[in-house]
Amino acid sequence: MAGKKVLIVYAHQEPRSFNGSLKKVAVDELSKQGCTVTVSDLYAMDFEPRATRKDMTSALSNPEFFSYGVEAYEACKKLSLTSDIIDEQKKVQEADLVIFQFPLYWFSVPAILKGWMDRVLCQGFAFDIPGFDDSGFLQGKLALLSITTGGTAEMYSKTGVSGDFRYFLWPLQHGTLHFCGFKVLAPQISFAPEFVSEEERKGMLASWSQRLKTIWKEEPIPCTPPWYFGQ
Amino acid sequence: MAGKKVLIVYAHQEPRSFNGSLKKVAVDELSKQGCTVTVSDLYAMDFEPRATRKDMTSALSNPEFFSYGVEAYEACKKLSLTSDIIDEQKKVQEADLVIFQFPLYWFSVPAILKGWMDRVLCQGFAFDIPGFDDSGFLQGKLALLSITTGGTAEMYSKTGVSGDFRYFLWPLQHGTLHFCGFKVLAPQISFAPEFVSEEERKGMLASWSQRLKTIWKEEPIPCTPPWYFGQ
Numbered sequence: 001m002a003g004k005k006v007l008i009v010y011a012h013q014e015p016r017s018f019n020g021s022l023k024k025v026a027v028d029e030l031s032k033q034g035c036t037v038t039v040s041d042l043y044a045m046d047f048e049p050r051a052t053r054k055d056m057t058s059a060l061s062n063p064e065f066f067s068y069g070v071e072a073y074e075a076c077k078k079l080s081l082t083s084d085i086i087d088e089q090k091k092v093q094e095a096d097l098v099i100f101q102f103p104l105y106w107f108s109v110p111a112i113l114k115g116w117m118d119r120v121l122c123q124g125f126a127f128d129i130p131g132f133d134d135s136g137f138l139q140g141k142l143a144l145l146s147i148t149t150g151g152t153a154e155m156y157s158k159t160g161v162s163g164d165f166r167y168f169l170w171p172l173q174h175g176t177l178h179f180c181g182f183k184v185l186a187p188q189i190s191f192a193p194e195f196v197s198e199e200e201r202k203g204m205l206a207s208w209s210q211r212l213k214t215i216w217k218e219e220p221i222p223c224t225p226p227w228y229f230g231q
Numbered sequence: 232m233a234g235k236k237v238l239i240v241y242a243h244q245e246p247r248s249f250n251g252s253l254k255k256v257a258v259d260e261l262s263k264q265g266c267t268v269t270v271s272d273l274y275a276m277d278f279e280p281r282a283t284r285k286d287m288t289s290a291l292s293n294p295e296f297f298s299y300g301v302e303a304y305e306a307c308k309k310l311s312l313t314s315d316i317i318d319e320q321k322k323v324q325e326a327d328l329v330i331f332q333f334p335l336y337w338f339s340v341p342a343i344l345k346g347w348m349d350r351v352l353c354q355g356f357a358f359d360i361p362g363f364d365d366s367g368f369l370q371g372k373l374a375l376l377s378i379t380t381g382g383t384a385e386m387y388s389k390t391g392v393s394g395d396f397r398y399f400l401w402p403l404q405h406g407t408l409h410f411c412g413f414k415v416l417a418p419q420i421s422f423a424p425e426f427v428s429e430e431e432r433k434g435m436l437a438s439w440s441q442r443l444k445t446i447w448k449e450e451p452i453p454c455t456p457p458w459y460f461g462q
Contacts (some may be wrong), residue, residue, distance in 0.1 A: 049342035107406030111280035114341035175338030
């Protein structure tokens, strides 16, 4: 939709990968709509995943006992977080929609993207304690996980060896995005692109592109247990 | 138990933290039993979390199209993974029990520990496809997650705002450890150590130490859905 701002946080090493193609499709379709699209290409940026005292550029509030959470909160308030964090926070702040594009590593995000979440979504920027109960600071923003898997859709079903794909979404969609106030759109899961035909891969890209045409009309999904666990 | 080997993969920045104390308690108690205890202190090692082509020290099998999973598998077979990965794999290979000691970050492990999982537990070392069905290579080994949380036990109950703590364990215990063949012992969760009294913190350390006295007699927990989701 013209005027909307989209941030794509992209975590794949190879531009010609299927993840790279999904990212490109999103950039193309959203740009065509008149959206402003920004990409954080984490591997190309050599983004730092480790949460350390290097993230604070001014004196620590307690140099004798380092607590990352406490110091990040203080540094956030004093605007003294390191610039790579502040740059990402600005991109999130300006975005109407944040798309995370990544391959599933161990039922979760790759470490480089986990580091983005650990460092960028700090207290003071993305939430304040206690969180949940609609107190996250990123309200009014949409988030969407676009994921590729090694396993097939059948493996990620309730009776499959990997269990329902909703199970692995819980820490990301509920524990992270919902906590920060995002409204979460349904995940876009491209199952086992390595193991399907070229034709099917093209179909996956086309359906992602098609979905993006009406993405601004979508309703968020519930981020509470029944959706995840079918209870 | 005398003669047993234990690896503690430890992810906290501050030696004087409660995580540091839990680690120290484990080293002390297990050493006293006559175990050989090795600690991988990830922040002190400045452990690399990013999965990149720097992890392969010989020519890539496909330099035109980089697939981390494919190249790590090939490099593993050719013994040409980078030395920090091989060092950790050796420690895992020798261990009877691997304890992961970390604070919960976004319902999961800190990025530095996620990177350890992404890079160390590669195909060819920890599993071969398809995985599950007891085909993981790390069979005969025990694994245990020792976690500190910000939230209270009540928050991590089925009706609490954070949901049952078993939900966030799924990607780690089922999706990662069980997949690799580990037998998983019950997690040791120290809830909200920051928000309890000094007395209660001492109680948590004592109960961890006490548990470790009989750790070798424990039965593994189930790593399949009913335990996680109460279905």
